[in-house]
Amino acid sequence: MNPSTPGTEDKAALRQRSIRSFVLRQGRQTEAQKRAFDLYWPRYGLDYRGEPRNLDAVFGRKARRVVEIGFGNGEQLQYAADSEAARDFIGIEVHAPGVGRLLNGLASINAGNVRICQHDAVEVLRNEIADGALDEVRIYFPDPWHKKRHHKRRLIQPEFVALLCDKLKPGGMLHLASDWQDYVEQMWDVCDAESRLRNRAGPRGALPRPAWRRQTHFETRGQKLGHGVWDLLYDRG
Numbered sequence: 001m002n003p004s005t006p007g008t009e010d011k012a013a014l015r016q017r018s019i020r021s022f023v024l025r026q027g028r029q030t031e032a033q034k035r036a037f038d039l040y041w042p043r044y045g046l047d048y049r050g051e052p053r054n055l056d057a058v059f060g061r062k063a064r065r066v067v068e069i070g071f072g073n074g075e076q077l078q079y080a081a082d083s084e085a086a087r088d089f090i091g092i093e094v095h096a097p098g099v100g101r102l103l104n105g106l107a108s109i110n111a112g113n114v115r116i117c118q119h120d121a122v123e124v125l126r127n128e129i130a131d132g133a134l135d136e137v138r139i140y141f142p143d144p145w146h147k148k149r150h151h152k153r154r155l156i157q158p159e160f161v162a163l164l165c166d167k168l169k170p171g172g173m174l175h176l177a178s179d180w181q182d183y184v185e186q187m188w189d190v191c192d193a194e195s196r197l198r199n200r201a202g203p204r205g206a207l208p209r210p211a212w213r214r215q216t217h218f219e220t221r222g223q224k225l226g227h228g229v230w231d232l233l234y235d236r237g
């Protein structure tokens with residue numbers, strides 16, 4: 001075989017990497033959001049390096065560590081930073097306007113317990129977070145990818161959930177929320193089948209929204225469309 005031709009396994013890996021859970025939209029960035037990057041990225045941003053980070057050094061303390069994946073415009077993350085000040089938060093989001101908005105929000109409350117990665121969460125988790133480094137992972141209203149042919153883009157897949165379990169400490173927690181029933185069914189299929197996770201509400205169960213999660217933009221939109229809301233809490237055994 002020509003050494004530059006990928007073998008079957010390499011091809012599978014390449015294909016897997018190219019299926020992403022997001023499509024980068026340019027979006028419109030306001031002047032305030034652009035300014036936010038200049039002013040506040042040095043304080044809150046973590047440039048992607050692809051190697052494990054020492055989180056005690058990043059935050060300058062030891063604390064319980066929470067990752068929120070796909071924070072959108074960051075309203076929940078800002079709320080959590082303020083209301084759960086004893087914890088440290090890493091927010092991961094690819095959409096620049098949302099990142100800009102959160103940077104401004106964090107600066108407005110002078111938050112010291114949040115850092116932001118603007119990069120694919122799959123790669124951040126895999127390459128920059130050490131195994132067992134996290135107390136909690138929160139994924140709220142991940143893109144539902146409604147069409148069946150797009151379901152492969154959904155974030156909650158067995159391999160990704162296994163990766164989350166590697167990164168969570170035993171005793172840690174995975175919190176998912178969605179307003180799209182078909183995706184919730186998939187979350188149950190995947191997470192209830194992961195041997196390291198236990199659904200707090202029992203198999204295929206959901207709980208009312210807990211106090212630490214405020215209602216987000218996407219949730220409000222879903223409710224206006226008449227959708228239900230499911231909060232799924234999994235303990236990492």
Ligand SMILES: C[S@@+](CC[C@H](N)C(=O)[O-])C[C@H]1O[C@@H](n2cnc3c(N)ncnc32)[C@H](O)[C@@H]1O
Pocket residue numbers: 021022069070071072073092093094095098119120121122139140141142143144155216217218219
């Ligand atoms: C439907 S929005 C929900 C936003 C927010 N959590 C909320 O509840 O309002 C999903 C977000 O996840 C982000 N996202 C999707 N896949 C991602 C990935 N692999 N890494 C980082 N962000 C991702 C998208 O850019 C989008 O902002």
